[in-house]
């Protein structure tokens with residue numbers, strides 16, 4: 001694992017966008033795994049600016065998002081599909097058919113999970129996976145538990161996660177209680193992983209995921225066994241390292 005500590009959120013976002021752009025420069029048809037939440041917003045903003053300056057071309061890129069709330073239709077304002085369109089896809093030259101998210105309102109969720117996983121493997125797997133981390137150490141929506149899902153699955157969200165994500169909704173009772181999330185193996189099979197964390201509230205999770213021990217109680221700790229992981233944090237998230 002390579003650990004990079006940046007001074008603040010701005011420099012972390014800048015470095016993250018440069019790492020993604022370098023990946024696309026080296027492999028224009030890269031398959032990117034993408035994350036939502038507050039953390040990657042600065043990275044997306046910088047990538048849009050780089051695209052406007054003709055410094056990066058997304059026309060051959062394919063993307064797969066980590067997760068989607070179960071029960072929300074793709075056009076729901078709080079869906080991750082809407083988040084990705086508003087914050088990234090609608091501002092770059094990526095063909096919409098190359099942007100994939102699980103369908104939160106799928107009639108048959110088992111089929112949806114299987115189909116999503118199948119699409120990822122038919123594209124050859126993820127070349128470059130961007131991850132955030134939950135305060136409880138979750139990655140995607142793989143929550144701390146006695147065991148973790150290997151492949152894409154319907155998952156129950158922990159109350160801590162519902163509470164943390166309620167800032168995007170009018171109240172915590174509007175936050176869906178379940179989500180479709182890619183599994184741990186799907187993430188671990190990515191050729192490169194970039195995990196971003198900013199702010200003091202992530203310091204404990206970052207310390208736990210780098211402790212030298214692997215436990216399903218801190219899903220991100222499994223990343224310690226990945227062969228090409230960059231942990232990019234700001235000083236506050238890295239303060240216990």
Ligand code: GLP
Pocket residue numbers: 035036037038039040066067131132133134135139140141161165
């Ligand atoms: C959600 C997402 C995760 C993300 C996490 C952290 O739970 N499913 O993929 O990493 O939030 O979000 P934030 O960056 O807003 O702290």
